[in-house]
Amino acid sequence: xxxxxxxxxxxxxxxxxxxxxxxxxxxxxxxxxxxxxxxxxxxxxxxxxxxxxxxxxxxxxxxxxxxxxxxxxxxxxxxxxxxxxxxxxxxxxxxxxxxxxxxxxxxxxxxxxxxxxxxxxxxxxxxxxxx
Amino acid sequence: xxxxxxxxxxxxxxxxxxxxxxxxxxxxxxxxxxxxxxxxxxxxxxxxxxxxxxxxxxxxxxxxxxxxxxxxxxxxxxxxxxxxxxxxxxxxxxxxxxxxxxxxxxxxxxxxxxxxxxxxxxxxxxxxxxxxxxxxxxxxxxxxxxxxxxxxxxxxxxxxxxxxxxxxxxxxxxxxxxx
Numbered sequence: 001x002x003x004x005x006x007x008x009x010x011x012x013x014x015x016x017x018x019x020x021x022x023x024x025x026x027x028x029x030x031x032x033x034x035x036x037x038x039x040x041x042x043x044x045x046x047x048x049x050x051x052x053x054x055x056x057x058x059x060x061x062x063x064x065x066x067x068x069x070x071x072x073x074x075x076x077x078x079x080x081x082x083x084x085x086x087x088x089x090x091x092x093x094x095x096x097x098x099x100x101x102x103x104x105x106x107x108x109x110x111x112x113x114x115x116x117x118x119x120x121x122x123x124x125x126x127x128x129x130x131x
Numbered sequence: 132x133x134x135x136x137x138x139x140x141x142x143x144x145x146x147x148x149x150x151x152x153x154x155x156x157x158x159x160x161x162x163x164x165x166x167x168x169x170x171x172x173x174x175x176x177x178x179x180x181x182x183x184x185x186x187x188x189x190x191x192x193x194x195x196x197x198x199x200x201x202x203x204x205x206x207x208x209x210x211x212x213x214x215x216x217x218x219x220x221x222x223x224x225x226x227x228x229x230x231x232x233x234x235x236x237x238x239x240x241x242x243x244x245x246x247x248x249x250x251x252x253x254x255x256x257x258x259x260x261x262x263x264x265x266x267x268x269x270x271x272x273x274x275x276x277x278x279x280x281x282x283x284x285x286x287x288x289x290x291x292x293x294x295x296x297x298x299x300x301x302x303x304x305x306x307x308x309x310x
Contacts, residue, residue: 018215019215042212042213042242042262042264043213045239045241045242045262045264046213046215046242046244046262049236049237049242049244061239061240061241
């Protein structure tokens with residue numbers, strides 16, 4: 001039961017509309033979950049629950065939104081920015097995310113911008129094609 | 132206001148009257164009787180008493196919160212984290228007996244979700260979906276005041292005990308040894 005990217009996208013958007021109480025038009029592929037769609041930390045868990053159900057997959061803890069435990073590690077964070085080591089680690093944990101802009105200035109305050117609708121779509125694509 | 136930790140044995144604010152059914156880790160049904168002796172109804176509204184929808188959510192949060200806590204033998208601190216959905220179809224008025232059914236949808240180390248339905252007789256009063264967080268697993272080191280938790284070790288559990296002591300009134304009764 002291969003799903004096309006468009007089908008995945010549609011389902012992800014529906015999931016976010018339900019989880020965050022936003023309008024469908026707001027859920028563009030480039031929208032950031034926190035900045036644009038107003039997600040708070042607890043919403044991330046809610047989103048994971050809903051995606052698991054919608055796609056019939058298991059999403060291991062910290063796989064889709066892994067940043068949190070990284071930030072408590074002194075090797076990875078220095079002066080409000082990710083160290084090279086931290087950046088490398090985050091990239092390896094999140095192959096579904098586009099780091100091009102973030103790499104220029106890996107400021108911790110910009111981490112929320114990494115979580116975009118399209119990164120969820122890409123993550124799910126990887127999951128369902130592996131299944 | 133409630134600053135102290137001298138709270139052992141203090142009566143907490145309980146907003147459900149009793150459990151009717153309790154299936155560990157699956158679902159719970161609680162009863163809330165709406166009575167005109169409850170003071171808030173005199174102000175909400177004068178001459179037209181209705182239970183505020185926020186208190187319907189509170190009743191469901193207590194029903195669902197106990198269901199979530201019991202599923203792990205009350206080892207985790209449970210806190211209401213998110214009202215995912217709340218739709219009200221019908222007012223709750225004095226004399227109504229509300230039947231609150233909470234069904235556990237997800238339960239992980241960090242959090243749980245329930246789907247709740249409130250009925251009064253044959254009437255559908257509300258649909259409420261809630262998310263609870265296991266606070267210890269989410270923000271280590273941050274202390275929350277006791278009164279934020281759905282239950283403490285005392286009064287709420289007496290509701291559950293009372294239910295179990297009530298005997299085999301329902302087929303759905305099960306022991307507390309949840310997984």
